[in-house]
Structures are given as structure tokens and as C-alpha cells.
Amino acid sequence: MKPHDTNYLLQAILKTSQILILLFVLAIMVVFVAILESKTQVLYKAFHQERVILQDSTQQAENKPKPDYWVAPDINTIPNTPEGELIKYGRELIAHTAKYLGPKGEVMQTTNGMNCQNCHLDAGTKPYGNNYGSVASTYPKFRARSGTNETIIKRVNDCFERSLNGKALDSSSREMQAMVAYIKWLGKDVPKGQTAKGSGIVDLPFLDRPADPAKGKIVYEQKCASCHKKDGSGELKPDGKEWAYPPLWGDKSYNHGAGLYRISRFAGYIKYNMPLGVSHPESQLTDEEAWDIAAYVNSMPRPAKDLSKDWPDISKKPIDHPFGPFADGFDEKQHKYGPFAPIKQKRKNAKK
Numbered sequence: 517m518k519p520h521d522t523n524y525l526l527q528a529i530l531k532t533s534q535i536l537i538l539l540f541v542l543a544i545m546v547v548f549v550a551i552l553e554s555k556t557q558v559l560y561k562a563f564h565q566e567r568v569i570l571q572d573s574t575q576q577a578e579n580k581p582k583p584d585y586w587v588a589p590d591i592n593t594i595p596n597t598p599e600g601e602l603i604k605y606g607r608e609l610i611a612h613t614a615k616y617l618g619p620k621g622e623v624m625q626t627t628n629g630m631n632c633q634n635c636h637l638d639a640g641t642k643p644y645g646n647n648y649g650s651v652a653s654t655y656p657k658f659r660a661r662s663g664t665n666e667t668i669i670k671r672v673n674d675c676f677e678r679s680l681n682g683k684a685l686d687s688s689s690r691e692m693q694a695m696v697a698y699i700k701w702l703g704k705d706v707p708k709g710q711t712a713k714g715s716g717i718v719d720l721p722f723l724d725r726p727a728d729p730a731k732g733k734i735v736y737e738q739k740c741a742s743c744h745k746k747d748g749s750g751e752l753k754p755d756g757k758e759w760a761y762p763p764l765w766g767d768k769s770y771n772h773g774a775g776l777y778r779i780s781r782f783a784g785y786i787k788y789n790m791p792l793g794v795s796h797p798e799s800q801l802t803d804e805e806a807w808d809i810a811a812y813v814n815s816m817p818r819p820a821k822d823l824s825k826d827w828p829d830i831s832k833k834p835i836d837h838p839f840g841p842f843a844d845g846f847d848e849k850q851h852k853y854g855p856f857a858p859i860k861q862k863r864k865n866a867k868k
Contacts, residue, residue: 585714586649588641588702599697602690606698609691611639613680614758616691623691627682628769628819632695634762635679635776637789640702643714644788644796650715652703660832662825668696678774681819717784718796720803722860726853727779732812735805739791740764748816761792765816773821779852780836782810811853835859 591607594600609616610632616622618629637645655668662670672695673684685692706712737746743761744750750763763769776782787806788796801809827833831843838852844866846859 583643583714585643586647586706586712587643587714588647588649589705594701602694602697603701604698605690606694606696606701607639609695610636610698612758617682617685618757620757626685627676627680628767629757629759630680630762630768630770631758632675632680634759635675635770635785640699642789642795644716644718646717646785646789647715648699648702650703650706650711652700653706653708653710653712660829661827663828668699672696672699675774678821679770679776681769681771681821714796717781718788720780720784720787720806722856723804723807723854724857726850726855727783727807727811729808729812729815729853732805732808732810732815735801736809736812739800739805740809743792748813764813765818767819769818771819771821773823773826777814777818778834778836778838779807779810779814780834780856782814783807786810807854814852835863 594603613627613631613633614621614629617624617627619625619627620629621627633639635646636648638647640646640648643649651668651671655671656665658664659666664670669687669692672692673687676682676684703712744764745761748763748765748769750759750768751761752758753760770776776785783803783806786809787799787801787803788794791800794800799806823839827837830841833842833851835856836851836854838848840848840851842848842851844859844862846862850856850859
């Protein structure tokens with residue numbers, strides 16, 4: 517083969533290779549475009565579906581009726597002002613009382629180590645969770661337990677001395693002022709003199725028999741002991757300062773002057789709040805189970821408090837206040853465990 521023929525052949529091969537490479541590149545581009553278009557369609561469909569779902573959710577939320585019970589204000593609406601900072605501090609104290617005021621408190625050591633929100637759930641905001649929704653609207657008010665007109669400060673200190681088995685705070689302290697500011701902020705939308713639905717605790721119907729601590733123990737060990745322990749001692753958080761699950765009896769629990777020592781209060785509380793995560797109107801407990809658990813827990817040993825000045829008018833004592841003397845003739849055992857209907861009926865007849 518002559519040299520010029522060889523050059524011609526090489527040039528032909530080179531051109532053919534270039535054409536093949538170009539065709540290969542074009543083929544890859546076509547495939548890439550096809551894949552890109554396919555993915556774009558998938559993404560568009562997903563976006564469209566997401567938008568439809570979002571629109572449906574928004575529409576459902578708009579059409580969903582608002583709760584007919586008290587709902588706490590959004591904490592994000594607390595103003596960034598000196599007053600707002602006081603409110604935020606008050607909320608922090610309610611949620612983490614032990615951190616600041618417990619046995620290892622950073623500010624002072626004045627309580628048994630429980631947090632206010634161990635009884636007033638979600639920092640006092642949970643519907644039917646012993647919340648503060650109607651405190652600001654109903655205080656000051658006369659309370660038969662003390663026989664006096666009480667302020668919010670007095671009510672808070674009652675909790676410190678009873679539920680937290682500690683000492684009262686100075687009414688002028690920043691801590692007291694902060695908690696009062698927070699409680700007032702929570703109830704700012706409830707008209708004065710009114711009690712909002714969802715406030716406090718649900719009143720359960722009376723049983724037609726005494727509440728039974730023995731039955732309560734069985735249910736407690738089935739449904740409560742995994743958190744609060746079989747011996748009622750509770751479980752501390754890893755920091756050793758706050759309770760993940762508070763003690764229900766023993767030296768570190770509430771004393772027998774606390775509101776939850778009355779089993780009607782405690783039964784209504786646990787019915788719609790326990791085990792942890794339950795919310796009204798759902799419940800994992802029957803009314804009988806709630807009453808019996810309350811009877812069992814409040815039959816166990818706990819700190820005592822001098823109650824000699826409580827209920828100066830003994831005829832005003834609640835039906836389930838378990839300490840005499842009484843004006844109705846029933847004994848302490850029936851006042852503690854029931855049945856309560858006969859006591860209620862006798863008091864009703866006495867008023868006629």
C-alpha cells in the first residue's frame with residue numbers, strides 16, 4: 517500500500533471514530549434528558565400531591581371546630597420585655613422547681629424536690645391536668661380551708677408547704693413574683709369571675725362502695741409501678757435534681773395536707789392523666805380503678821403537716837377530708853374512703 521493510501525485510511529478511521537464518539541455522546545445526552553424528564557415528572561407529582569395534602573390539612577384544620585375547653589396561650593407570644601422575662605422565669609420555676617428551689621436548688625433549698633408540674637401537668641397548661649387556667653379569674657377568693665380571703669400568693673405558698681412539703685416563699689421575692697406573673701398570663705383570656713371549662717380536675721361520680729386500697733394496689737402494680745416503682749419511690753432524672761416520675765408516698769412525696777391527698781381529687785386526676793400520656797376524654801382506667809388506686813396511694817405513709825388551723829368552720833370540710841372532727845357524724849374512715857353518697861345526702865338534708 518502506498519504512503520498516501522495509508523494516510524487516507526488513517527484519516528478515514530479517525531473521522532469515523534469522531535463520528536462514533538459524537539453519536540455516543542449524543543446517545544448519553546438523550547438518555548440523561550429522558551431520565552431527567554422522568555425524575556422531574558416524579559418530583560412534580562410528589563410536589564403536587566404534597567401541596568394537595570397540605571391544602572387538605574389546612575382546610576381540615578380550618579374546618580375543625582375549636583376546643584370547647586380552655587387552651588393555654590402560646591408561649592411564643594410572651595413579649596420580649598422585662599415583664600415577659602419575668603413570665604418566662606415563672607414558667608421555668610413551675611416546670612423545673614427542683615432545679616432552682618429543691619434540695620440541690622440553685623437559688624434556695626426550700627422544697628422536697630418535686631416540681632410544680634409533677635402535679636400541675638405541662639407547666640400548668642394541660643386541660644383537666646390540674647392546670648392554672650382559671651386561677652387568675654377566680655382569685656382573690658374566700659377559701660373555707662383557711663377561713664380567709666386568699667390571694668394567688670397564698671395559694672402558691674400553700675402548694676409549697678403541702679404538695680412540695682417545704683417552706684413558704686417570701687411574697688416579695690423574684691421567684692414568687694415570677695410564678696404569679698406566669699399564672700396570671702396563662703389566665704389572661706378568661707373573664708374575671710368565670711371558671712373556664714377544662715380547668716382543674718374532673719369530678720368523678722361517687723362509687724356506691726368504699727374505695728378499696730387492696731384492689732387499688734393490684735391495679736397500681738399493673739399500670740403505675742413501671743414508672744413510680746412498686747414502693748412508690750419514683751425515679752430521678754440522670755442529673756439527680758428532678759424527678760422523671762415523682763414519688764407517690766414516702767418522705768419525698770407530698771404531705772397529708774396536700775390537695776391530692778383527698779382521694780376524690782386524686783382519682784379525677786389520675787383517671788384522665790395517668791398512665792403518663794393519657795388525656796381527657798380518653799382514659800386507660802375505669803372510674804373504679806381510679807378511685808381504688810387513689811385509695812391505695814393515699815393509704816401509704818407520707819410526711820405529716822399540722823392541720824389544726826384548717827377548716828375553722830368544720831361544717832365546711834369537704835366530704836372526703838379525712839381528718840376530724842366533723843359536723844355530720846360520720847367517722848374518719850368513711851370520710852377518707854367513702855361511700856360518700858350518704859355523707860352528701862345527710863348534708864343536703866341538713867340544709868333543708
